[in-house]
Amino acid sequence: MSKKCLLFMALLWSVCFMAKAQEWNVPAYSFEGVQPGDPEGRYAKFNDDIIKCHDWLQNTPIGTDEMKRIEAKRFLLSWSIGCTQVTIIIHSDFMYIDRGDNEMIVSFMGGWSKYALQHLDIDKNEIAVDAAIAGIEAEIDLYKKNEKAFSSNKELKKKINNFISLKKKNKLRDYVKSAIDSSKEKMEKVTKG
Numbered sequence: 001m002s003k004k005c006l007l008f009m010a011l012l013w014s015v016c017f018m019a020k021a022q023e024w025n026v027p028a029y030s031f032e033g034v035q036p037g038d039p040e041g042r043y044a045k046f047n048d049d050i051i052k053c054h055d056w057l058q059n060t061p062i063g064t065d066e067m068k069r070i071e072a073k074r075f076l077l078s079w080s081i082g083c084t085q086v087t088i089i090i091h092s093d094f095m096y097i098d099r100g101d102n103e104m105i106v107s108f109m110g111g112w113s114k115y116a117l118q119h120l121d122i123d124k125n126e127i128a129v130d131a132a133i134a135g136i137e138a139e140i141d142l143y144k145k146n147e148k149a150f151s152s153n154k155e156l157k158k159k160i161n162n163f164i165s166l167k168k169k170n171k172l173r174d175y176v177k178s179a180i181d182s183s184k185e186k187m188e189k190v191t192k193g
Contacts, residue, residue: 024052026071031082043083047117050079054110058142062103062149073106080109086116087124093179094132095139096156103146104139104156111138132176136163 027049034042053076060069080088088109095108115134116127143150143160150156166172 024049024056026053026068026075029075029078031078034082036084038082038084043079044085046075046079047085050076050110051114051117054107054114054138057106057110058138058145062146073102076106076110076113077102080113083113085120086113088112088116088135089128089132089180089183091132091179091183094136094176096159098153098156101153103142107138107142108135111135114138128180129173129177132180133172136172136176137167140164140167 027046029046031042034040038044053072057069057072057076062069080086096104098104112131112135115131116124119127119130140160140163143156163172166175
């Protein structure tokens, strides 16, 4: 096969892949009145959609399909808040928190949720470090794909560059584990206190 033919096939495959990734639609959902522990499985039935939602948000450029993006973020956040299968540690060391922009929070929570759902066989207490790393990697990925949209945010750029630096130095796991351990110690003091 010629180089042109191979290049054309690779381009066609990538276009088909991106088109397929963009086909997902926000499902009709309601979590009102769900009993503690989700005995009816009303959250669990959306596990696959949460993974697809995260992937759609990560692969759709910020600023395009805004109404769907808002609905997708609402769906992911609503599910994350009430789902008992996945417990996300909200920690300012892991995510960039800005009242005016929730893209990084949603990216982190989506990355964590996707990892946790793909590893349901691992205990919630044991999965925290790897799930947090997946969330941080999602933030890095979203930032890299949308640098132009984030260009005016110097604090975010600094945080993302710090994550990238820690990852390159193979210190991201230690950073995450230390932050989680520190949070656990603080919580134990508060509950004993």
